[in-house]
Amino acid sequence: MSFGGPQWPQEPQQQGQQGQQGYGQQYGGQPGYGQQQQPAYGQQQPSGYGQQQPNPFPGAQGGGPTPDWGALADASASRGRRKRWLMIGGGVLATLAVGAIVATAVVTTNKTDDEAKNGGVPTVTVSPTGSPTPEPTFSSVAPPPPPNPKDYISDPKKDTAPISAEGLFPGKKLTMDGRLYKKGATATTTNCAAAVQGGLGTVLKKHGCQKVLRATYVKDGVAITVGVAVFPSEAAATKAKAQATGGIAPLAGAGVREFCHGTICLRRANSVGRYAYFTQAGFANGKKVTKADKPVFQASDDLGTFAFNQIYARGRTQASAAANAPGE
Template sequence: MSFGGPQWPQQGQGQAQGQGQQPYGQQPFGQPQQPGQWQQSQPYGQQQWPSQQPDPFPGAQAPQGGGPTPDWSALAEASAARSQRKRWLLIGGGVVGALVVGAVVATAIVATNKSNDEAKNGGPTATGPAAPTDSATPAPTFSSVAPLPPPNPRDYISDAKKDKAPLSAEGLFPGRKLTMNGRAYAKGATASTTNCAAVTQGGLGSVLNANGCTRVLRATYVKDGVAVTVGVAVFPTDEQALKAKKQATGGIAPLTGAGVGDFCHATVCLRRTNSIGRYVYLTQAGFLNGKKVTTGDQAVFKASDDLGTFAFNQIYARGRSQAAAAAGAPGQ
């Protein structure tokens, strides 16, 4: 395949069949008419291009002295030059195309390698705090099981099966003095007995015995001519203690001794009864001189309030200490 220009005729072919069918004569080659042209053995024939045919080599100079016969050497050189330019254009285009393809492939490889690197390295770092890795310090874990609530102190003072702490008059009413709400009281005698009815007045003894009273502990405190005996009756359960409280009548017998004389005999005194857990606490307050207590005697009422609050606090402290010990014990 040739690029531009006529093809050279081959030897041995037949004569041209007429003007316009074969543009080249089949005569033997002759000598060139101009120096520097192709050296051939025989000149081309003197065939003329038909006037109606377009010039296949526009701009080419006609040979000198030969009439309209084209300068075949010049045409051949021009055709060869054009062919060479086309070859270089094709070669250059192929090289450029190969470079473009290579660049695309290289870009794809780089992108793929980058993607692989990101995949191996865990991808780009996300915004926000980094997730913990195996090499990082493990985060603390917490059990999904809610811890048991701490023991309730009241549970330990409501049932004799749990209320196992030592119980005595000196343990329940410690020291020689008592200060409540800024008021100081001196302690007199203390006592403890399992004969509950023996230390009561009125119908209180029968009520205590009927509800299962097991012990009564007493102590007396004095301040400014006012004496108060506080007693604590103990029952097996809180239900029994509550029932005794509701049925209570009469009062706890005054406790004398340790510098405290007789009081609340054949006179009017202030009696109070309350309960917490399996304990019923009672007070008997009056004047040491035997004076009757009236609603206007605020010193007697305050003394009764102070000693009743003190008894309540002491009983609750028993439950709190036992609950704290149970919470700190192994297996609790």
């Protein structure tokens, strides 16, 4: 039986002798050894199915068909090649599978690192009914603005913090832009007229002055008394400033002798909120003040600014406390 491979050559049939095999002269039914006739080129007689093949080996005995050794060898080689290709293909597939697993692991690891770095992937909470939890809502009404400190130093109903000369003028000295002033005596009185000079007492009383707080400071032979008068309203304080005449009475003591008596001194008046503040500055030795005496004007400016800052800080402190109070 042919396996599809090359076969041993067969003798072509002689003309007029169908069915005889042309191996040369027959001897005892066996072909002559060494006298085998080669078939014509390109004329190989096909082997019929089931037809017995001649024995290609002269003198060999055997009653059965001879195996096609070349076909068997080719078939075995073909099976070996197919096995090798299957092994190679399986290795490639295994490599691709491992690569896919590694890539998936890298992607998963990177995703995990990103989530750890960025706080995780946002999730949507789902209620037991299966519907997403609604997003939080915010009021469209703008929050009220923070309290204005000036409101607290203008309205006696809000301006309720305790006030005293030591609280308004604390410490033993103050510094304004590098200029150092030593503090002398302080005083507080509800008799507003007793703390002023000239016609200022009448003005303070007319507009409802409630108390006057004073403190004296000295620097390089210049003495300054600053006084703050408290009124029931901002309007009253503004009118008292506008109508002011005379000035705050100089306050001696605590190492400061009398000054601004029988001589010319610098007097000023101003107001903020329900407070009017006044200064009187002059030389501690009684020398009169002229326009050329810049140290006196500078001292008056510094103490007037300090008084304003202290009053405004009072309003800021009360406004901050109100903003942080529960329920506000």
